Amino acid sequence: MKLPREVAAFDSASAMVMATARYLHHRDTPPMGRPAGRLLRPLATAANRLPVRLRETIYSLASGAEAQPAARMAALDIEQAAASIVRLYPRRRYPAVILGSSSGALVHLCAALGIAWLPQTLLLPLRQRQVPPDDPMRALHAFDATAQALLARNPDFVLHHLHDPNQDRLTSRRMAYFRVKRTRLGPAYERFLTNTLDPGGVVLLAECTRRWPTTRVGERHVFQFGAVGGLQPSQYREGDPRIAAYLRRYGVKRTRWEAPTPDSESPEAEWGFEPALRDDATAFARRHGYQVRRLIFDDPEDLSPLIADLYRWWYRQRGLPTNRLLVESFILADPWWALRTGCVPYWSIFPVQSSADALERYLDQSDTYDYLHLMLFCHGVESVGLASVDQWRRVLQRARVAGSFAGTEPRRYPSDLATFFRYQSALRAIPDRHPIPEPLQLREFEGFFAQRGHRYPAVRMEG
Template sequence: MAYQEIDAPFSGSPQPERVVTADSLGRVLLTVTARALAGRAGDELDEPTAASRARGFAATSDDEALAAGAARVALAPEDLKLVDADAVAAWVTAQYPVVDPGFPAVVIGSPHGSAAHLAATMGAPWLPASFEVTVRWPDGAVDDPEAAQRQGAASASDLLAANPSVAIRQVHDPVLRGPAAGTTLSLFTRWRRLPPAYRVFLLRQLRPGATVLLVGDGRTWPVFDLGAAHSFQLGAPSSGLQPDDFVRPGPDLVQALRRADGEPRAWLPPATPPTMGLAESGLEVEFEDDLRETVGDVAGRPLSVRYGRPAALSAAVAGSVRGWLVGAGKSADRLAVGCGRLLDPGQALRSALVPYWCEAPLRDEVAEAECWVAGSPAFRSIDVLIEPPGRPSAVVAPLRQWDAVAWFSQQRAAVDRLGTRSYPYGTLPTRHASLVLSALREDLPVPPPMTPEAATRDLRAYGTPLGLSVC
């Protein structure tokens, strides 16, 4: 298979590999989906970056060193004037092979592990509607969100000046990012229109009548609108906390600030009242409109898949894949529960595993996984992979709750012990998931890809009762 080549203005700009945060969920999903379509294993993926280690800081770590390491691998503020979002889009599409007569479908939108599993099962690419950029914050202060907003405004202004077709959502979250929140800024860069490389890819690489699934995160969060396509939010849904916990510091925020040498009493949110809006992984309205206009003549109207809870899409995709495996003559009685960045869609296909994905190791997320497993036909084997959150908390699932998910297995219940060794601290690389899953018995050959028609039918059947919208 040849790889697609699209001319893109890379010269003079930071390379996309540096622009897109290495351990961001969207970057991981792009990598594992592209490898699945190319039939490549993920066990040689890189170890966590310094930013990753700061995100999941360990109980015995040198927090100051981790914060400095995160800054070293981040972009310099002056680099933002040279960032080219169109070049990033060209780099994204270049990860996928050129196929003849074209892909039967494409999944595009918010980062969700089960969307990557669904794309791989259909033999389709997954394209992100946004990407995360991490920027150095000289003299930053983890306990000063107003200072983060001011510094972010300058960074966003430079990025937007070079890229008027994007919007910037800045997130300041010491709970999720640990000490790195005091040395770097996190800018979620969301395309407001289809970038040229996406447009070319969709028009050239989709076969006539292909299905376009637009997956959108419908969760809301208080947002400070700073104008000029720049907005700011404190905390994020994947922290497991409530927005008020970031206004009047709750126990998790207090703990995170103290670990990063911050002062909880100094924490003051911006004075401007926020309004409720889509959280950082949400889609820009103009992006959806542009997608519909672009692919209308090639693929017809895109199907919109919206979730208010990540578990709704996870359960719908797991049910769909299980039905596809049964229809292909597989036993479909082996389940793999992934978490965060620990997933490998390609290895799941080779081993005929039913994939269920938890966004984060939170009590509510694991409880939903437990309920889904309990209400499903019994699995003979259940393997559970846990991405440690890097912090203890009342909202983090205890190990016994993860064990309870595996206990529904009829024969083999396996919770990965490397992930539990220092839980809830530590960080595991994505390739750890590949290594664990590759040790399982493969069930070859892989069946023909799930048809897009079956995928959309089953998403409606399994997801609608859970609140998933497919229309």
């Protein structure tokens, strides 16, 4: 089970596809979505003993190793990547298929319903050597020729060139982020739906409405400076005292970033939904007698309280304990182990302040958990907006019996290279074991939401 090398594996969409597909094959999720990834654990453990700056260099080299040369990317047929995605899933009948935006909470919804998820957005990692992370003006037009060639070969996609020197500082030293969003289903997705959806089945569109200021570069090509995480768009553009301190830490003699002037707003590069796909998917569904539902949410993390509560309700229906919360982080997630250990899954987008605040709000509104298991995605740097390890400790203290970090060594955070391998060991150490259940019916999820949807004002269902 693997994706083509032109598609980044170390990314939300590909990691979440892999986790969903492996669950449907009755398997757990290996580190970074690759079984061979487990072999890297001794190297990551050894690297953790090095000084921080050396760890940063290793992270930069390792995360940027997926980057492909411009010539290869310009010649890519993205439909081949779509064909690789659908081949990951078991060939059987599904009552529904989710299509659209990424969210770790959607992975657990797919697991609960026993269905597949097809992403709208993919990350194409482009080799980058001459663009410093703190120079978005140079990044703006650095790959125009590559972008034009890629889009000419792939007319049913829009390209969002993302540049974020805050959270992606280390990776962007060696890789440019080309995120492509499909505007049409395309042959591979259409074949998958016609071959696997039950007659009259449901195409469930996952639509994240998050938008971001962008600069138009060309037809179907925009440049996005900054990304969802520790800073708001205005802070990237206008500056913030924390940014000045962050830049000084890396020897940059400026107090803010000089960035291209935005001229529009677009769906956020990684998480936002491009509405053109809805029109094509709806027309396809009508032609084939399928139903269309829309699951609409403001931010990718907004689904997390809903899905956590769904699992808690589901466990009660099955007579299981509901006292153990598993807090996942970005691509650190495993739906198979969540169900095997009877954990209620709550997905957080990144270990940033806004995610810590959202988790606190969820805990305020929920019955107390006896156990909290906390994963923290470590992106290598103390970026602006990152929640401190002491803040996360305070969250863990809200457990009635015990709260623990799941795979992260607190004193190494946020540059703990081994956390990508240790989190699975932490899951296996949870003592409870339960059989993998029969899937919920879509109507059960819809009934649950109809009764309790008022608790999730940022989420709505239509259709």
